Amino acid sequence: MINQFVDFLFPRFCASCEHQLIEAENVLCTYCIHNLAIYPEELQKSAFESTFYGRVNYKFAKTLFYFQKGTSAQQLIHNLKYRGQKYIGNFVGQWMAQLLLSQKASYDFDCIVPVPLHPQRMRQRGYNQIAGFGQVISEKLNLNYVDDVLYRQSNSASQVFKNRLARIEMIEGGFYLKNIEKLANKHVVLVDDLITTGSTIESCYLALNRIKNLKLSILTICLAR
Secondary structure (H helix, E strand, C coil): CHHHHHHHHCCCECCCCCCECCCCCECECHHHHHHCCECCHHHHHHHHHHHHCCCCCCCCEEEEEECCCCCHHHHHHHHHHHCCCCHHHHHHHHHHHHHHHHCCCCCCCCEEEECCCCHHHHHHHCCCCCHHHHHHHHHHCCCEECCCCEEECCCCCCCCCCCHHHHHHHHCCCEEECCHHHCCCCEEEEEEEEECCCHHHHHHHHHHCCCCCCEEEEEEEEECC
16 A cells, blocks of 8 residues: 555656556566567577677676567667666666576676776766666676776767677777786676677677686677577
């Protein structure tokens, strides 16, 4: 009864379709939860391998949703990145952490590293959209969250629907490192919101690969293939 009264005074809205949530719903309405294209576990291994074959040497990779125009997943990413709905990152971070913990595998991760924003875009947006996702995972899995080693050095336009060659030209050499001793001999989990062609992860890998004995794994909210 109290929750219903609070919802009446301070209505909550779905992070995807923006319809008002009912008492039992949280962040997403029931319709949008069912409309999310959960990426099948049995297809993820081949999808990541085809994305990064010959480009990125990684130990483990996992995603939550299949990214496609017009889906709840696309709207979720849009609202997280461009509409200030940072709580979405926490929500999907909880989702990912619960999946990893439920599988009861030994991942041997040491720390979480977010794909960084350029300082100019950080000033404009006020936050890195992937920070909440990474921080929640680090807390739930008892890992360090390290955001002061990998930096972006060149700003670029939104790359969601650019082809791979155009993206590589745009972001090649776009990352640099500080405090590299923090990641030496570590198993690093690189987190991002969306992987399309894989060019951003590839550029991060080329930078991180200069660090001694670093192992890389990848977690992303959405994968677009």
